[in-house]
Amino acid sequence: MSTILSINGKSYTVEVQENMPLLWAIRDIVGLTGTKFGCGVAQCGACSILIDGQLTKSCSMPVSYGIGKEIFTIEGSSENLEVLREAWNDGNVPQCGYCQSGQLIAATALLDKIESPTDKDIDDAMSSNICRCGTYSRIRKAIHKAVELKNQKA
Amino acid sequence: MSNIHQVNRRDFMKLFGLASTGIILGCTAQTAKKKFSPEINKDFFAPNLFIHLEKNGNITLIASRSEMGQGIRTSLASAIADELEADWKYVAVKQATGDAKYGNQNTDGSRSVRTRLEPMRKMGAAAKMMLITAAANKWNVNESDCKAENHYVINTISNEKIFFGDLVEDASALPVPNEDAIQLKKVEDFKYIGKTLKSVDLNHFTHGTATYGIDVRIPNMKFAAIARCPVTFGTVKSFDSTNAEKVSGVEKVIKIERKKPGIGQQFYGCLGGVAVIANNTWSAFQGKLDLDINWDFGDNKSFDSEEFKKTLTQRVQKNGKLVPGSRGNVSTAFNNANKVIEATYHVPFLVHAPMEVPNATAWYQDNKIEVWAPVQDPQTARAELAQFFEIPLENITINVTFLGGGFGRKSKSDFVVEAVTISKEIKAPVQLVWTREDDIKHSFYHATSVQYLKGGIDEKGNVSGWLQRVAFPSIVSSFKPLSDYASGFELGQGFTNNPYDLENFRLESVKAEAHLRIGWLRSVVHIHSGFGNNSFVDELAFAANIDPVQFHLNLIGKDRVIKGKSDYPYDTKRMKDVLNNTSKIADWNKKRPENHGMGIAIHYSFYSYVATAVEVSMNDGKVKIENVWTTIDCGLVLNKDNVINQLEGAAIFGLSIALFGKVSAKEGAVEQNNFFDYQMTRMKHAPKIHVDILDKMNEKPTGVGEPGVPVMAPAICNAIFNATGKRYRSLPLIDEGLI
Incomplete structure (x- = not known):
């Protein structure tokens, strides 16, 4: 289904299942590869992003969790x-x-x-x-x- | 492999056949396929494969070794730039594809600087000579009246200067100098060598823009994951992919056959299994979980690592095969000894777990293969693809990406073979990604080992006899089945060449079969020898009632140089120097708090000398590593901060081995899954690390990436003994309740 993700202040409309972990949506669908896959089970932090300012392991949070929130990745700036x-x-x-x-x-x-x-x-x-x-x-x-x-x- | 073939440009084609044995100094950056044309290029100056100078002064230098965190792209380029007298701000680094024309590209064994430094310096020096000649011709002066400095050639008589970029056309027309005419700089004239240059890739690393294998994106590429048999070399009997194919994003499920290299061939093949192909990574992973596979577990299905440990422990109590290099008579020594000490040590199987899992992107089309992958050994990957897919070598391109850690795992190109197999089958570009569980469960493991040591101490406290029996599955088993004893090269890593002066020394090799794929991990067999040797010396020192540092010094013995087969003799004075230095920087004799302990370990590996002291504290039976002091003598230092960085990293890597590292197997299958049960050092465990490099700029450069690892586990265990009086002889310490 079509979903809007706001990443580093930019809006991305993506065709993605809502239960896909944000990590893979960001890497494979949106195409921002700076956020890394390390373990898939929130053990290593390679996939760390901020969601509304909160530190989040993106490998273990579904796309649905990010909808309507501000996502910040290593491609961003603060x-x-x-x-x-x-x-x-x-x-x-x-x-x-x-x-x-x-x-x-x-x-x-x-x-x-x-x-x-x-x-x-x-x-x-x-x-x-x-x-x-x-x-x-x-x-x-x-x-x-x-x-x-x-x-x-x- | 350090020979350079000097050629004039017109001889280039004739001599190109020699490229596989070394680096051609006098060829352009063109590929072997293209006909070389003597026509002068007016736009750039490329006197050899490694240097490309443009008119605007920008220089691209080629990195022929894989970057996996050791800073090799920066350091090898800096060696070229130093001799070239290039201004670093104009330098960019480009990664070479896997090709024999660049010389040996196999990035392991801590040898990139050792073997590549001189050839790279010569590349730079030769180019500088040509630039100087071009300028001298312009000014109509002798070359000896010119010098190169900071991207300019300077006329030392008139003080005129010409920018490197302005010499491109003229220099391109000149013949490449003969190798024997090349003069290299003196140590005192180095501008970059021996100093610190920060990584050329820093900005990419801090902005998430460095392209690792897993970040490669090819138009229309698919994503794949493979389910492999839990038991090594087990095969697929049958499978049902109905549920997997229902997963959204999954496009196809195919069976992959095992690819088995010929016996004795140093290829890796691949394990085989069932591949799920999808339009994104996660769907491939999900589809894999939904496969229903009926496995034939094969010959290794009853393997139990705990039982194996017991078996090896029993075997090392009895005689093994005598290893050449044994000397004197240990039996007599033990009979006449004042004290006899015995101990048995154990190291479990270990896995590399680089942060970037094995992965490869491949495109098989029209009798050609292109691969993008994080590989330590692109030439072997290329060669094994040529064999398995029956495609000429020149039709295979291996693009080497950044490696998110290697540690020996990415020397093995099995994951590349897998990706190409899938691409060929589905007729599309594909990225194969291993899950972390795949990485932990299907690796080429660092072997487990059991060692028995027996030592005699005479009335003066000297070691009168040393018996060591060693059992570990051999790396050779991965290439030659039934290789049930350690090979000579493995025993040469700290066993046959231990650093001590022992009159009565007996080494025995004990049988150990392989039931997992055995590979190599950062510092390889030195992990076993470093742990056994240093733990045992500490036990002997205690029995002799002599301070461990002094005991090591006594045991290393008088100054002498021991020539081996290599060009790098073992110099006992250099070993004592690093030990004395570590003792000094650690303030070894300082009084410490009651619950603190100090441990020392020394090791000679990859031709470098290392001594490490560790301070631990004990609280409620738990250990904390407080401080690590390491001294290295690695001869000439190419990039100082890289050396420090590598030794800091090696300390953390060694700490992970001591505290956490353990792969176990039951019913043939590896039991660990991911970072929660294959743990490693984290920030909260990290000690303060103090690194000192001895100034040996006039010695040959030796290994840096690995030599800091083997000392860590024994130094920690010795420190715990010093604090508590309890000796730990089996790793990891988490199994002893110490963490």
Whole structure:
């Protein structure tokens, strides 16, 4: 059936079953491939997106859940995501890069909620995202760095 | 494989046949199929396959190794750029397709920099010579009065300069210099080598725009998933696809036959099963779940990994096959020893689980195959497609995408063979995607191992005898059935060449059959040898009542260089240097809180020297890894931050092995499913990691991607022993209730 999805401020009319997970609708139907498939069971966070600002594992939420809401993916832009990108680049964080879309979205959700997260906040917020390459210590540093960059800009 | 064939342009066609043995310095970027024309190209300067300079100064450098997180696209390009005296801001990197003309592209064994650095430097240096000659001709001065610097050739007499882009036409007309005329820069003149250049792909990674295999989109492509037999090499007896075909989006269901490589052939074939083809990935996955398949489970149906562990544990208590390299007489040593210690260690089967699952996009049409896939070894993928589909090699194109992690899994091209099989059958381009469950249940597994060690300590606390019996299914079994003992190359990974000075040393190989497909995983057999050797040395040190760092130093022995078969002799001083350095940066002798423990491990692998210290804390019987200190001597460093990044990653990878990694099988089928039961290190488990690289810029570069892994599990277990007095000899630690 025909459904309208609003992604990164843009409207997409798509022919899609409403029980299809948002991940696959976004990747295979809409064609935005920055959001990644990692596990399909909300265990790794590679598919992280924001729905009305809430961090969501898109592999485990149906299209119907996203209808009428604002979906935000790695292809989008926000103040916190941009400053995180800058910090990620500054710290040369990614290795293979595959999980980093999800890491950046999870970190965006964290900064949206907590202005200056502690290490414990980072542990709590980022432990649902797996990085098999093991870039955790750089991600942690980059989140702190992003706060620093943001304060400098303020 | 590092030889370069220097050719003049007119000899290009004649010599092209040599391309398979190395890299041709003097050919253009044209393919072998096209006739080479001596006509001068006025628009770009492409003195070899790896360099393409345009008039606007932009340079495209070709990456001939697969990018899977090790930063190879950046680092190999920087080696070319350094010798070329290129300004990095003009450099773009393009990925090579799988083709022998680029030299060996097999991205594993931590050898890309070791084997490719010098050829890449020569590519850059040769191009620089031609640019200098072109400029010297313009100025009518000697080449020795010119130098290249930051994308310009400078006339050192007049201080005039010409931009590289403005030399394109003239340089293109020049002959390629002979290899022996090429002079490489001195270490002190390096501009990029040994420094840090950030990944050229950073912006793609942080914007979700890097194209991994799974992101490839071809017009009109289909999506597919395959149901494979839960038991390795089981086959489809019959199947009912009625329900699967009712799933919205599913278009077709077909049976896939197993493709079996010839015995001894280093191909991977594919397992076979039932493929569901749909118009999107999810429908293919759903359709697969709705298949009703009647399997013939075959010969491996009774395999039980717990029983197998017991069997191997019993076998290593008895004599195995004596391995060459054994020396002295351990029996006498044990008889005369002050103390004799025995221990048995176990590592389970492991799986790579790269974040990007195996996948491939293939299009078989008109006796041609084109593939887009995240492969570590595109040439093998190409060669096995040529064989299985009886299509000439030149009609097969393998486009190498970014790899969302590899770790050895994507060396095996079974998923490519599967995708091409489906495309041929349905006569359309198709993307095959493995589910995570497929990845966990149908891999080429890192072998399980059991080792028995027996050591004697004399009255001075020295190790007087060392007996080691090793049992693990061999990688060779995947290519040659009934290979029931470890091969020589496997034992050469830390067993026959352990880093210690042992007068009485006996190594025995014990039978271990394969019931799963056995492959290799980051650092391979070193995971076993590193765990056994370092755990046991720690046990001996405790028995001898000597500090473990000192005990390792004693055991490495006096300074000496041991020549092996390779060009990389083992230098005991370099091993002691990394150990002493780690002891220093970790402040090894510092007094720590009561519930903390320190553990040390050393390992020599991929010709690099690594020593790692780990600090753990124990709270309510649970372990937390607080700190990791690692020192590496990997000879010349190409990209400093890449090395640090790789060692940080290796520490996390090794931590996953120590804490969580375990694949088990019952009734022939792998029991784990996904990340909830095949767990790995997460942010909350991640320790602080301190990496130190010894400055050895005048030594040859050696491995970086893997050597940081084997030290982790033993260093952690030794640290737990130091904190608690309890010794853990079987991995993973989550099974011991420690997490």
